Amino acid sequence: MHVVKVPLEDRSYPVLIGTDALARLGTLCSRHKLNRRCAIISDSNVARLYGKRTKQLLSSAGFDPIMVTVRAGEKSKSLDSVRGCYDELAAHRLERKSFIVALGGGVVGDLAGFVAATYLRGIPFVQVPTSLMAQVDSSVGGKVGVNLKAGKNLAGSFYQPRFVLCDLETLETLPEREFRSGLAEVIKYGIIYDAALFKRLERDLEKLIQRDPQTLSPVIARCCAIKAEIVGQDETEGGLRAILNFGHTIGHAIEAITGYGKFLHGEAISIGQVAAARLSERLRGLPKHDVGRIECLFARAGLPIHLRLNEAQRQRLLDAMMLDKKVSGGDIKFVLAGRIGQASHGHKVPTALLRRELAHLAERTSV
Ligand code: NAD
Numbered sequence: 043m044h045v046v047k048v049p050l051e052d053r054s055y056p057v058l059i060g061t062d063a064l065a066r067l068g069t070l071c072s073r074h075k076l077n078r079r080c081a082i083i084s085d086s087n088v089a090r091l092y093g094k095r096t097k098q099l100l101s102s103a104g105f106d107p108i109m110v111t112v113r114a115g116e117k118s119k120s121l122d123s124v125r126g127c128y129d130e131l132a133a134h135r136l137e138r139k140s141f142i143v144a145l146g147g148g149v150v151g152d153l154a155g156f157v158a159a160t161y162l163r164g165i166p167f168v169q170v171p172t173s174l175m176a177q178v179d180s181s182v183g184g185k186v187g188v189n190l191k192a193g194k195n196l197a198g199s200f201y202q203p204r205f206v207l208c209d210l211e212t213l214e215t216l217p218e219r220e221f222r223s224g225l226a227e228v229i230k231y232g233i234i235y236d237a238a239l240f241k242r243l244e245r246d247l248e249k250l251i252q253r254d255p256q257t258l259s260p261v262i263a264r265c266c267a268i269k270a271e272i273v274g275q276d277e278t279e280g281g282l283r284a285i286l287n288f289g290h291t292i293g294h295a296i297e298a299i300t301g302y303g304k305f306l307h308g309e310a311i312s313i314g315q316v317a318a319a320r321l322s323e324r325l326r327g328l329p330k331h332d333v334g335r336i337e338c339l340f341a342r343a344g345l346p347i348h349l350r351l352n353e354a355q356r357q358r359l360l361d362a363m364m365l366d367k368k369v370s371g372g373d374i375k376f377v378l379a380g381r382i383g384q385a386s387h388g389h390k391v392p393t394a395l396l397r398r399e400l401a402h403l404a405e406r407t408s409v
Pocket residue numbers: 085086087088091114115116119146147148149150152172173174175176179180181182183184185186194195212213214215216217220223307
């Protein structure tokens with residue numbers, strides 16, 4: 043079992059990563075002195091696969107869980123779902139000392155975390171992420187929230203879990219496309235922070251795609267350790283934490299203009315990271331050879347790296363970027379990489395260059 047600590051003073055917590063880690067859920071909840079009453083919040087797919095076992099594990103450790111299930115998919119990251127969860131918790135009289143177990147992918151983690159942050163002004167919660175995206179990214183760092191009509195993640199908070207439990211075996215049932223989507227975040231950590239991880243991914247990608255636990259375990263642990271190190275220095279994204287958004291400005295805009303459905307998050311940020319790498323070449327001197335390595339790794343992971351847009355769609359994409367939370371004073375700020383393993387934030391990109399890069403994206407696929 044790998045254990046990574048997220049260092050946040052009195053809100054520090056461990057991320058545990060291993061095979062059959064779920065079996066330790068009850069013991070860990072007891073060790074963290076959580077109260078008897080709790081709610082497992084999950085989605086329809088994950089609840090079907092792991093709900094019963096999770097409930098049993100908690101019950102046999104002396105806890106008294108209820109199950110709250112939302113429909114699988116991004117649409118459940120909404121204020122309507124939040125209201126539905128509040129109503130269930132209140133109907134079962136969950137109290138201030140009760141806690142929530144978020145069992146599922148990033149949608150469930152973000153939603154359940156937001157419910158935990160706000161129900162009765164905040165109750166404890168634990169993350170049991172079951173998708174690769176959630177295990178390497180969304181369950182760590184305390185960003186919780188839901189989408190509004192105006193855009194993704196526009197209502198939220200920073201609220202840290204008591205612990206995160208990543209069971210590698212749950213990844214076995216994750217659909218192939220979802221797994222590859224998670225790889226986009228894994229590759230991101232290599233680009234922004236760790237050249238050795240990037241090299242390891244170049245070497246071991248096929249074994250990772252086969253979900254070999256021996257290969258997956260240290261890679262997931264390394265991703266969590268990088269995120270923990272960054273969040274430990276900048277919990278609320280005053281600066282450094284922004285580097286985690288490499289490729290996300292364009293990626294989020296792609297998700298928005300295609301109506302959150304055509305591309306999975308990881309697919310959209312794959313295109314966004316390739317574009318950001320090219321902007322990095324122009325503005326930060328990222329060697330052309332490294333841009334090629336980045337493109338090649340995303341392509342080998344089976345992720346899209348191109349997007350065909352006509353002039354009107356390019357304008358919509360630019361408009362969508364202006365709505366991003368990271369825009370300040372009308373300037374779109376980008377995370378760029380000077381070399382593989384080192385990224386920095388806050389780079390203004392001239393609109394003309396951005397337009398040229400968006401035109402360049404138009405190579406193989408179309409929206
Ligand atoms: P998701 O939660 O929708 O899960 C993807 C799909 O896989 C769903 O259909 C789900 O039911 C299914 N699934 C999950 N685990 C499974 C398993 N073990 N077996 C079978 N099916 C399984 O999506 P995601 O990719 O996990 O997360 C995306 C969400 O995470 C987005 O809303 C994104 O904004 C958010 N996110 C948040 C952060 C953060 O820091 N809070 C970071 C990255 C992404």
